[in-house]
Amino acid sequence: MMGTMNFLQAINLALKEEMHRDEKVFILGEDVGRRGGVFLATEGLYEEFGDRVLDTPLTESAIAGVGIGAAMYGMRPVAEMQFADFMLPAVNQIVSEAAKIRYRSNNDFHVPMTIRAPYGGGVHGALYHSQSLEAMFNSIPGLKVVIPSSPYDAKGLLKAAIRDEDPVLFFEHKRAYRLLKGDVPEDDYVIPIGKANVVREGDDVTVITYGLCTHFAQQAATALEKEDISTHVLDLRTVYPMDREAIVEAAKKTGKVLLVTDDNKEGSVLSEVAAIIAEECLFDLDSPVQRLAAPDVPAMPYASPLEKYYLVTKDKVESAIRDLAQF
Amino acid sequence: MMGTMNFLQAINLALKEEMHRDEKVFILGEDVGRRGGVFLATEGLYEEFGDRVLDTPLTESAIAGVGIGAAMYGMRPVAEMQFADFMLPAVNQIVSEAAKIRYRSNNDFHVPMTIRAPYGGGVHGALYHSQSLEAMFNSIPGLKVVIPSSPYDAKGLLKAAIRDEDPVLFFEHKRAYRLLKGDVPEDDYVIPIGKANVVREGDDVTVITYGLCTHFAQQAATALEKEDISTHVLDLRTVYPMDREAIVEAAKKTGKVLLVTDDNKEGSVLSEVAAIIAEECLFDLDSPVQRLAAPDVPAMPYASPLEKYYLVTKDKVESAIRDLAQF
Amino acid sequence: MHKYERAGLQKDDLLYMYRTMLTARKIDERLWLLNRAGKIPFVISCQGHEAMQVGAGMALERGKDYLLPYYRDLAMVVHFGMTIEDIMMSNFAKEQDISSGGRQMPGHYGSKKLGIVTGSSPVTTQVVHAAGYALAGKMEGKDFVCLTSFGEGSSNQGDFHEAANFAGVHRLPVIFFCENNHYAISTPLDRQLSCVNVSDRAKGYGMHGETIDGNDPIAVYAAVKAAVERGRNGEGPSLIEAVSYRLTPHSSDDNESTYREADEVTEAKGRDSITTFAQYLKELGFFTDEDEQAMHDEIQAAIDEATDAAEAAKYASPESALLHVYDQ
Amino acid sequence: MHKYERAGLQKDDLLYMYRTMLTARKIDERLWLLNRAGKIPFVISCQGHEAMQVGAGMALERGKDYLLPYYRDLAMVVHFGMTIEDIMMSNFAKEQDISSGGRQMPGHYGSKKLGIVTGSSPVTTQVVHAAGYALAGKMEGKDFVCLTSFGEGSSNQGDFHEAANFAGVHRLPVIFFCENNHYAISTPLDRQLSCVNVSDRAKGYGMHGETIDGNDPIAVYAAVKAAVERGRNGEGPSLIEAVSYRLTPHSSDDNESTYREADEVTEAKGRDSITTFAQYLKELGFFTDEDEQAMHDEIQAAIDEATDAAEAAKYASPESALLHVYDQ
Ligand SMILES: Cc1ncc(C[n+]2csc(CCOP(=O)(O)OP(=O)(O)O)c2C)c(N)n1
Ligand SMILES: Cc1ncc(C[n+]2csc(CCOP(=O)(O)OP(=O)(O)O)c2C)c(N)n1
């Protein structure tokens, strides 16, 4: 069975299937119950699963911390942070607790919890409803950070995250929710966490990216076919810990590497990709590593012209690939 | 006037001088008053400045947030976080507020605040009194992150941080406090934030590092002189935003680059250094970029043999330089 | 003696009060129209909060005291000096937006010259800044007070607790002003709060606490005025909770049909201060139907003009997005 | 009727209570000696807290209820099943440390099989986990309760507030047990807390709150027992504050001479439960000086043995530092 659905529906379906499959799975977060979440990711689940879909008070540290406690007990909480930006009050629980519990207890306790959060901009969300926060969490051993790039991946990766025995931060691009549509099997499949995915084979330039930018990279690659530029696209899928092997292979494939993120540049997760390349395949490169990213300003402004200036787009990716192909 | 003092005394002196110089400077934190701080960084200041050295309740988010409010009003708060590990409850105030206030208010408000925190391990502090947290803050435009490597630098950089018009995170290696001694002028000098510093000229291998590891790198370089290995050492001093120019120059100088941190490796601030090198001086390198770091585990264990296994030491730096020289 | 007299108010004050409430309401209504017409991307409303906001704001001294508001405080900031045009510029995200030059969403008020401290979206952070302002004032020997506002849902955030305790320990002149409108987006009081009144928390911070009718601007004025006096006299902070109801959906992005009944909203509209306070003024003989109509017309004209000006105004340049990350 | 009878306790319970208190005290004293002799790097003490910890712990059912303790809770975890050897292994950071295999500092208790939930150093995080355990229990239809403890300084952290409110809203069987020892490192009550009693905060969370003498293990037992019953009956959480005094410096790294007078400590030692409760038992005729001596000797011998065993035990291998980051 296969259906065409958007990214948001794929998320919703994954949640529903996992709640059916395992009664230890429950959802908690702000407005996830009757309201179905402010983006409707949990729509219909309260009606179907009742108190297993729990509206919490407006307290992110408690959402994370209660989830951690319940997970240590043996449940599989799926916490929703209303916006990635609002995870920040929960950072102590996520970094000091969730990430370190298995290690500090010498494997006695563990935290099988998923934290979902919409990230990214382009929807007039301004500074605090547009941020990409993955870079704050890409140096925290014990955590996994997953960012799907299509409805198919969203379903398979979210199911894998929920079944994972360790805490997973699961970032969903809020613009992807309705923009991305695709075929999603209605049966049970999971996509392994920790593995990157070649979404397009090519010979001239390698693009390494993740999330919504994967979509832009694919669009750009298609457009550039006309110019006889063949683009290889690697979707990281998991941005922490990274799939070194896949990165090295993709970089060597063409010898010209463009890294793309919609986060700001300095210190983004692309830095680690570049570092892996600098360690492993320096002599296989034909041109310097390029990074395309948002400018290094605190976050995306509200006014349309400024937001547009800030955003990474298909056109910007396209021209960066072209430049690199011509290097 | 010049005195030999340790790193801790240099910090204490900088605080004292700045409090004398500008009555808007005040200190707040846990146990900073009569107790003089748990590491004694503020020793004697309560006696001298009274209520300008304020013991706060045990609430890091309030320490940061009250500091931010006072700074917006026009004061120059110097907040102490008792251990870097305990900054995590304050992340929302630091990242959502301190870092973004100038930008979001279109330059109407700003936050001239310094947040000091002891970081790093090697003193039996175990998981939660040993962490290096700079990597969590090296992708946050609006913040500056400074990590001094000597008593001289500690004084000059802390004074610069306090006078800076923007928020500065100032990490002090807790093992450096008593380990590092050096000449510190008793007069007023500041060291510019944002500029790296060549602490040793050399021709064979470039080490780029910061904080206490700079000390190890210098020791290793001295030891390697006997083997006719000449080491160039760049101390980043400011790890965010980074001094691209100095990094490129240092990398080109020898063509062989070793990056060193006592943080764990993946996603550390070294990733950005490697990325800059991969972007700017790929064709000037004679060997792949090397990173020496702690293993990717959540934090340093308590038991001595495990702590030792985790730590970056002078010996580890020395052998990494040697390997690279022989590449 | 009338209750407004007991509160130390005069006829002119009451008329000003009403005009300010009405101005905010009418701006708010215009914003919804602009949003539905596709002219502005987002609205967050003050409807139902006008009385408490104006009552509280009037208890402060402009030019001296500080306001650390939240996104619903349109009426409060209008009282504090933001013009209708300022508000429109910010809703259209134009360069002239005094809060942020169009960088922030509407409702994120700030202006150094007006004593309104810049705010963000993550709730309750401003509550801690209020303690910081008050601490600075105490250190500098000033006698200003700081009023910071937040929703009842937001009173559950850790930052509220830490700020209230800090202000309590240091006896800082902070007024913690909770605007209880019964909902935090879709979450009603009983799933949000474990106490009966938010002001039940005051004792835990050693401060005065009280709960008042947020539809009665005079009662709110009186309670906040007393808190201001305590603050100036070194008697520390207060927690004032004003109770009303959110008359609109949470924001223009919300759909409230899944979580509350239309009846409940209709009933709350019966207590709407815009109606009841006009009625009160008329009963006092301070105000006629004609006065009311004139006031409406006058405000409407000003809003029309400000809307046109804001619509015609220019955006900041795209490259200006790079400015003001650090001191230059 | 004696107060211990009113509390439902019997002679044997009282003797067990005292033995457990004394065991903890004597372990603690040994740890200081080991530290001063350079054999262990760090000590954090329970001295002054023994009565409240044992009283509270005994009100729970081992094997059923959960403990989410903090670093001072040596006496509580000894009651909950940690042996003297377990404690020594952890202080020597040996592989056999059941809490962490030598990875964490001492005082960071945890053992799944004993129902003691692993804790960290940043204060108050465990308080939120307690609400999570209790929520899971409620979802699964269990009737266990969760006791979580923390210092009075830590009750100011945002996480305390958020957890207490969460437990209040969902009427979860959590016992918030505050061990008020008058200091948070160097910071005394009046610079830490804005309320008179920490239990003044209970009303703000719609829960029962009370403050009791932490040197009286029977009073603590009775208060916690009642809280356990409320919890099991679906009547929600409680906030119990036990007041005593920290008889040692904050930790082996602390120097208390700068912030408190020796007199104050001496005075508090006059109320030390280890002395007063022994006295009480003797007055009841349950205990003689000889019994006391015998108990001391017996415990001492066990401590000697455990110390030797822990000193001789091996560390985890250095490379084992790489294990257990993720599921393998
Ligand atoms: C830390 C944080 N979490 C979540 C949100 C999303 N959010 C915006 S407003 C709101 C509800 C606020 O409710 P309340 O405090 O009662 O204020 P009201 O909107 O009712 O005036 C939420 C959950 C946010 N802005 N900040
Ligand atoms: C979040 C955090 N901040 C700071 C510390 C450092 N610290 C350890 S114990 C302590 C004092 C705790 O006082 P209290 O809660 O009263 O407990 P007590 O030690 O008196 O039992 C502090 C500040 C910490 N562990 N965690």
Ligand SMILES: [Mg+2]
């Ligand atoms: Mg509300």
Ligand SMILES: [Mg+2]
């Ligand atoms: Mg204490």
